[in-house]
Amino acid sequence: MRLSALILFLLFSISGKSQSSYSGHVGTSPVTLVMHHYSDGVSQAYYVYDKYDSPITINGNLKDGELTLFEKDKDGNTSATLVFEKFEENNREINGEWISADATRTYKIKLQKDFDISYGDNAERKTKELIQSNSTKEHYFKTVITKEKTGADARVSGVKVFEKGTDKLIQAIKLDCQLLAIDNVSVGDYNFDGIEDFSVFEASYAGPNTSSIYILRDPDSGKYLKSNFNGTSLEFDNDSKLIYEHNQCCAGKGHINATYKVVNNEMVLIERKCLVYDDKKEDFVETACK
Template identity: 70%
Template sequence: MRIILLLLIIFTSVSGNSQSSYSGSLGKYPINLIMYHYGDGDSRAYYVYDKFDTPITINGRLEAGELKLFEKDDSEKVFATLIFKDFKESDKTIKGKWISIDKSKTYEISLNKDFDIDYGDNIEWESKELIQSKSTKEHYFKTIITKEKGQFYGRISGVKIFQKKSDKLIQTIELDCQLFGIDNISVGDYNFDGIDDFSVFEASYSGPNTSSIYILRDSNSDKYLKSNFSGTSLEFDNDSKLIYEHNQCCAGRSHMNATYKVANNEMILIEQKCLEFDEEKEDFIEIECE
């Protein structure tokens, strides 16, 4: 459901703007901050303390030149607000304040824009590295974004994996994926071995159908391996240790549902069912899957 809602935001937004990467300080601490603003004022953002390398989500709104971003605790309660007055997306330098919810603590924020991820047929660049909003306990990720002239949107051509705190580059993996707003990477245990893996959003198709590249952590090292996991809109159930696939087309008149188990890091089909809407019965009937 999260993927579907994000897709609707991205593709129905009146004027989705560029992603922007900033670096500077919050109080005395160096940080990086990533922001993406939609035409309706919705702002998606996160920041990372250089010392810890763990992304902190701070979504909010941009209205009448004032940008408010909200930092929440583990129970989803807001405990701090980041405020930038007279904010313009074109500004190369921005200043604001981090204010605790009880106003007992305030820290100055000073940031310089490092780069934008712009859209347009005439824009091109070789590569820009964008730290991502999800991380594991030990590693954080940067997507490599490239853009060729004549292509309206950039593409993700790879991902870099770094050790937290030391910033040691562990691995670079080549990819070819659609640029998906601000959330291109997700973290989860996709092969149910108790170790966090990660995935990169690959593409969106008709309706709510999506695909991702699933990259599994080697249990004996810091290395990761691109898996053979594939399918449409996969969901991973860590309780049952099963993978569910759902593919729909034709304005919701045709559905395919499948269930898989994992063995030796491979998806094994357990069950598959296909349904199609029958005009005469005015209901879905089961049909043979192709």
């Protein structure tokens, strides 16, 4: 199975002014919820029970003032629905209901907005920490989001690693990354040693090209260390234990594909192929890589 570093570019079609973080309760259980809404009504969200610190994805839609979010089980079936009536993005308090799929259990939801993460020139010059939707078995993550000066975009200036269950801060890592619409952290085994690592989205470039920073967990110390892994739109194949790179340019008429293996936590090139589109042949042809 491949672990893809390619980010869905719909995330960059940002219509809403921000993503928002809320805290409150589902029933009597304390939770944190993060959400972002798009102009077509699609809503991306996740929430975390403070007791367990394991994020739950609850994507859905916002239509005519009613926000509906769907919680899925491991097979992709809806296990619960979260409904918020009379919802508006600028509300400081939102109320709703958690309803199990068979409707035998319902819990009231009451949340207060803690902050918005805004984009562009309107972003506040204030550091915020945003819990992420991906976690390992032992740890969850918060990105540190800062805006240094007027006119600059807010950026991810670091990531904090917390222990699940105790909320103990395990590690803080300094970074300088582009702020993604809702989630910057992914989890995977990037050096194929059987230990969960994590990555932070770094930047988007021309076309579909992206980069991420890959942070590996050291099996001896248990600490996370920034790796030297680098490349464009990397994909990690745990079956073959290979890394695939794809770099596209020239409005899709040029492609560079490379394959790497991992040796002593370093990417070692196996092969690289370059393709260009031949207008006469109306197909891609292999060419010498520059």
